[in-house]
Amino acid sequence: MIPVRCFTCGKVISPAYEEYKRRKEEGEDPKRILDDLGLERYCCRRMLLTHKEIIDDLNPYQ
Amino acid sequence: MEITFSRLDDTVARFQLRASSPSFANAFRRAMIGEVPTLAIEDVRVYDNTSALFDEMLTHRLGLIPITTDLKCYVRKESCSCEGEGCAGCTATFTMSVEGPCIVFSRDLIPQDPSAKPAMENIPIVKLTKDQKLVIEARAVLSTGRHHAKWQPTNACGYKNYPVISISEMCDGCGHCVEECPRNILEVEGKRVRVIEGRTEECSLCRLCERACLGSGIGEESAIKVTSDESKFIFVVESDGSLPVKEIIEQALVYIRDRSDDLIEKIGEISEGT
Numbered sequence: 001m002i003p004v005r006c007f008t009c010g011k012v013i014s015p016a017y018e019e020y021k022r023r024k025e026e027g028e029d030p031k032r033i034l035d036d037l038g039l040e041r042y043c044c045r046r047m048l049l050t051h052k053e054i055i056d057d058l059n060p061y062q
Numbered sequence: 063m064e065i066t067f068s069r070l071d072d073t074v075a076r077f078q079l080r081a082s083s084p085s086f087a088n089a090f091r092r093a094m095i096g097e098v099p100t101l102a103i104e105d106v107r108v109y110d111n112t113s114a115l116f117d118e119m120l121t122h123r124l125g126l127i128p129i130t131t132d133l134k135c136y137v138r139k140e141s142c143s144c145e146g147e148g149c150a151g152c153t154a155t156f157t158m159s160v161e162g163p164c165i166v167f168s169r170d171l172i173p174q175d176p177s178a179k180p181a182m183e184n185i186p187i188v189k190l191t192k193d194q195k196l197v198i199e200a201r202a203v204l205s206t207g208r209h210h211a212k213w214q215p216t217n218a219c220g221y222k223n224y225p226v227i228s229i230s231e232m233c234d235g236c237g238h239c240v241e242e243c244p245r246n247i248l249e250v251e252g253k254r255v256r257v258i259e260g261r262t263e264e265c266s267l268c269r270l271c272e273r274a275c276l277g278s279g280i281g282e283e284s285a286i287k288v289t290s291d292e293s294k295f296i297f298v299v300e301s302d303g304s305l306p307v308k309e310i311i312e313q314a315l316v317y318i319r320d321r322s323d324d325l326i327e328k329i330g331e332i333s334e335g336t
Contacts, residue, residue, distance in 0.1 A: 001115070004185055006125040011217045012128060015184040029112060041218070058114040059191045 008043035075307040093314035096207040100304040110197040127182040154178035162190025181303030223290030225265035232285035239271035
C-alpha cells in the first residue's frame with residue numbers, strides 16, 4: 001500500500017495515488033499529474049513516482 | 063513584534079514576522095511544530111484482521127491519519143479527571159468494521175464524536191480481497207509533536223531571513239546576474255540591474271548573483287550584494303488538516319507566552335528565597 005504520508009515532510013499523499021495511477025496508465029506525463037494533484041515539493045513527488053504496489057501479490061497469503 | 067499575512071487559508075499561511083529576533087523566530091517555529099497538541103490514534107484494539115498487512119502496520123497507518131481537533135473539547139490524558147483511564151474528555155473513539163473485496167478508506171473509521179473525524183476521507187488504509195475482514199476499535203488522544211511526529215499539526219513549517227538586495231553604482235548592467243538567478247528576481251533596466259518589483263521575497267539568499275558579478279570581471283568586490291535583515295522573517299506554515307493554520311499559530315504563541323510567564327515566576331521565587 002502507498003504510505004499514508006510523505007516520509008520527509010509529512011504531507012498526506014496517499015489520497016492522490018489512485019488518481020495518479022489511473023492517469024499514468026492513460027499515458028499522461030507524470031509531471032503534469034503531480035502538478036495537478038498539488039504535490040509541489042520533490043519529497044512528496046518521489047513518494048508517488050517511486051512507489052511499487054505489492055499488496056495484490058501479498059493478498060493470496062495469510 | 064508584528065505579523066502581516068500575505069496568504070492565509072485553512073491549510074497554508076505565509077506571513078512576515080517583523081521587529082523580532084532570530085531566537086524568537088526559531089522558538090516560534092519549534093512551538094508550532096512540537097508544542098501544539100492535536101489528536102492522533104494511539105491505541106488500537108484489533109478484533110479481527112485477516113488482511114495482508116500485519117496488525118502493527120495497520121495501526122501505524124491509522125496513527126498517521128490526521129484527525130480534526132477541537133482543542134476546547136479535549137484535554138491531555140495526563141491532566142484529565144479520569145486519571146489516565148480514558149474518558150470522553152480525553153479520548154476520541156473510532157470503530158471500523160469492513161469486509162472485502164474493497165479498499166478500506168479513512169472514511170470507514172466511524173467516530174463517536176462527530177467533531178473528531180479523519181481530516182481526509184479518502185486515505186487508503188488497506189486493500190481487502192474476498193473473505194478478508196477488518197474489525198477494529200481505535201482510540202485517539204491529544205499529544206504533541208515532541209512525543210511523536212503523528213501529533214505534529216504542521217507539514218512544512220519554516221522561515222527564512224528577509225533578503226536585502228543592494229546594487230551599487232559599480233553595476234554596468236552586464237546581465238550576468240539576471241541569467242544566473244534561479245528565482246528570476248532580477249532585470250536589467252537601462253544600464254543598471256534592479257530587482258523586479260514585488261519579487262524581493264522570492265530571493266533564496268543563494269548568492270549566485272554575487273558570484274556571477276565577480277565572474278564578469280568587475281573587480282575585487284561585486285556590485286550586487288545580498289544580505290539578510292536580522293529582524294525580519296518570512297514564514298511558511300502548512301497544516302496537515304487537523305487544525306486550521308490560524309489556530310496553530312495562535313496556540314504556539316500562547317504556549318510561548320505561558321512558558322515565559324512560568325520562567326518569570328520561577329526566577330521571582332528563586333530571588334525571593336535568597
